[in-house]
Amino acid sequence: MRFNLSISLRLTLWFSAIFLCGFVVFGVFIWFDLSASLGSGKDRTLGRRYERMVDLLKHAEKDSDALLQTKYREFVDATPEGGLIQVYSLSGERLLPQAGSAAMQFPWPAVPSALAEYRSDVWIGNHPYRIYLRSATLNGAPVRICVAGSLMDNVSLLARLDEIFERSIPAMLLISALAGYFISHRALRPVVRLTESARSITIGNLAARLPVSPAGDELAQLAETCNEMLSRLEEAVKRITQFTADASHELRSPISFIRTTSEYALRTPGLDAETTEAFENIVSETEHSSSLLEDMLLLARTDAGRAQIVYEQVYMAEIVREVVARMRVVAKEKRQRIVERLPDARLQLSGDAMLLRRLVWILVDNAVKYTPCEGRIEVALVRNEQRALFTVSDNGIGIPETSLPHIFDRFFRVDASRGEQEGTGLGLAIGKWIAEAHRATITARSIDQAGTTFEVAFPLNGNP
Ligand code: ADP
Numbered sequence: 228m229r230f231n232l233s234i235s236l237r238l239t240l241w242f243s244a245i246f247l248c249g250f251v252v253f254g255v256f257i258w259f260d261l262s263a264s265l266g267s268g269k270d271r272t273l274g275r276r277y278e279r280m281v282d283l284l285k286h287a288e289k290d291s292d293a294l295l296q297t298k299y300r301e302f303v304d305a306t307p308e309g310g311l312i313q314v315y316s317l318s319g320e321r322l323l324p325q326a327g328s329a330a331m332q333f334p335w336p337a338v339p340s341a342l343a344e345y346r347s348d349v350w351i352g353n354h355p356y357r358i359y360l361r362s363a364t365l366n367g368a369p370v371r372i373c374v375a376g377s378l379m380d381n382v383s384l385l386a387r388l389d390e391i392f393e394r395s396i397p398a399m400l401l402i403s404a405l406a407g408y409f410i411s412h413r414a415l416r417p418v419v420r421l422t423e424s425a426r427s428i429t430i431g432n433l434a435a436r437l438p439v440s441p442a443g444d445e446l447a448q449l450a451e452t453c454n455e456m457l458s459r460l461e462e463a464v465k466r467i468t469q470f471t472a473d474a475s476h477e478l479r480s481p482i483s484f485i486r487t488t489s490e491y492a493l494r495t496p497g498l499d500a501e502t503t504e505a506f507e508n509i510v511s512e513t514e515h516s517s518s519l520l521e522d523m524l525l526l527a528r529t530d531a532g533r534a535q536i537v538y539e540q541v542y543m544a545e546i547v548r549e550v551v552a553r554m555r556v557v558a559k560e561k562r563q564r565i566v567e568r569l570p571d572a573r574l575q576l577s578g579d580a581m582l583l584r585r586l587v588w589i590l591v592d593n594a595v596k597y598t599p600c601e602g603r604i605e606v607a608l609v610r611n612e613q614r615a616l617f618t619v620s621d622n623g624i625g626i627p628e629t630s631l632p633h634i635f636d637r638f639f640r641v642d643a644s645r646g647e648q649e650g651t652g653l654g655l656a657i658g659k660w661i662a663e664a665h666r667a668t669i670t671a672r673s674i675d676q677a678g679t680t681f682e683v684a685f686p687l688n689g690n691p
Pocket of ligand 1 (some may be wrong): 543589593594597598621623624625626634637640642649650651652653654655656679
């Protein structure tokens with residue numbers, strides 16, 4: 228399974244993981260170092276007790292047993308953990324009596340005879356001890372001195388350290404995760420800005436460029452590279468647009484020449500039916516071609532940012548009424564009913580009257596084209612809060628759901644064969660451009676084989 232984590236989240240996880248590893252390594256090092264120094268501290272203490280015991284035995288060489296035992300008791304009383312010192316003969320016999328209950332309860336280990344020096348840790352119940360065993364001499368004979376000392380303080384200190392680590396690691400982890408997220412978020416902010424700027428660049432504003440940070444870092448280089456690419460794209464699009472505009476323009480005259488010549492030829496008296504039909508076909512094809520060329524020319528101009536838009540206050544209801552009146556002629560032939568709903572005759576929009584007329588024409592013309600005979604079309608213009616809603620609904624052939632997202636694309640036609648209709652596939656692309664030039668949104672809702680509604684929502688406040 229693949230997880231798509233954002234870069235800032237991945238950086239945060241890495242940051243936290245590295246921090247955790249560092250903290251664990253540091254903690255383990257501190258723990259062992261402290262444990263070793265506490266252990267060697269204990270060894271030094273036991274060593275000093277051994278030295279003092281050796282000293283006592285040396286000074287008691289000529290003393291009687293009773294005196295030696297008295298001195299031993301005094302030594303035991305004066306020494307911390309003094310009871311945990313024993314003197315053995317080489318055969319393992321205890322040479323001095325147990326002094327105190329601690330010494331009596333202490334499970335003294337069997338004394339290994341061959342070892343000169345010996346150290347070991349033992350647990351008695353829950354209590355840890357270190358035992359230190361070393362040779363010495365008493366009255367010229369070799370003896371073994373066994374010194375024991377509690378390791379409880381060391382163990383408690385290390386347990387406390389464990390506790391501190393257990394509590395601080397989650398807290399440190401949280402802090403490092405937050406810090407990692409904050410730092411990565413900050414570091415990636417320029418990337419977010421670049422993404423937003425790049426997203427706002429479309430074919431309509433290819434002259435825009437990404438902001439280049441003055442830091443001259445990797446992101447600045449990326450922005451510069453993207454800008455160079457945009458320049459090349461802009462140049463290429465300009466050339467294509469210019470070519471489309473020139474080609475459309477150049478083709479206008481020959482096509483209109485063919486059309487007028489064919490119309491003229493049609494007037495020739497005595498033409499047979501076949502020739503007449505051929506000329507009629509030429510006229511109809513040239514009509515289609517010139518409207519295609521006009522549409523292409525307009526779109527090429529809009530792409531190049533050269534389309535002329537003259538904004539003024541227009542009475543939208545008037546424009547709608549005018550277009551509908553002209554469309555009624557065609558609708559009548561198909562026995563279609565066009566219903567107008569224009570409650571607000573004074574509704575004014577800031578826009579280009581010619582372009583708005585074209586937009587209304589495209590939508591009503593499509594409704595008539597794609598609605599069968601005797602169908603019903605409703606054209607409405609209503610005020611809705613801060614918007615003017617212009618809608619064209621029909622109960623025609625509808626648009627399949629899969630085609631709906633593409634109907635505003637250039638040259639898209641649902642299926643040229645499904646209707647008998649002539650068309651270029653550019654009408655709605657032009658309509659969308661006109662709507663956007665007026666800061667309006669254009670949307671389509673449709674149910675296949677049941678009908679379609681186009682809605683254009685114009686903002687009523689301010690000029691475009
Ligand atoms: P065309 O010149 O083909 O009408 P448009 O860009 O105006 O081009 O429309 C694109 C396509 O959207 C049309 O070919 C048609 O299939 C579909 N269409 C547009 N309006 C309607 C409508 N009112 N009802 C059904 N289909 C429609």
